[in-house]
Amino acid sequence: MKKIAFILFLSILSNSVFPNTNFNTVSSGVFDDFALTITATNGTVLKLIANEETDQNSFQSGQVVCWVTRPAVGYKFSHWTGNVSWNRLMANVVMTRTKTVTAVFEKDY
Numbered sequence: 001m002k003k004i005a006f007i008l009f010l011s012i013l014s015n016s017v018f019p020n021t022n023f024n025t026v027s028s029g030v031f032d033d034f035a036l037t038i039t040a041t042n043g044t045v046l047k048l049i050a051n052e053e054t055d056q057n058s059f060q061s062g063q064v065v066c067w068v069t070r071p072a073v074g075y076k077f078s079h080w081t082g083n084v085s086w087n088r089l090m091a092n093v094v095m096t097r098t099k100t101v102t103a104v105f106e107k108d109y
């Protein structure tokens with residue numbers, strides 16, 4: 001009985017202290033957007049979201065963007081520079097901040 005009375009007391013207290021507050025709200029629905037700038041010479045980079053090509057340059061925080069390099073004829077992909085440092089042809093990137101990157105292609109002898 002004491003447990004029920006205490007729970008009832010807390011319920012009344014929370015309603016009087018926070019009368020119009022919805023404690024079931026998980027998120028405000030507001031997301032940060034981050035810019036993505038990709039440059040490439042002697043090739044291109046496709047941006048995919050859920051396997052669909054996009055020309056977006058701004059993405060929500062936490063959104064996954066797949067980058068796919070496509071070298072021009074006579075060139076091959078070498079590596080990335082900028083806010084990333086890897087040499088993968090394809091990469092799934094989680095947008096957690098603004099990113100500026102360059103896809104570096106070199107002559108394919």
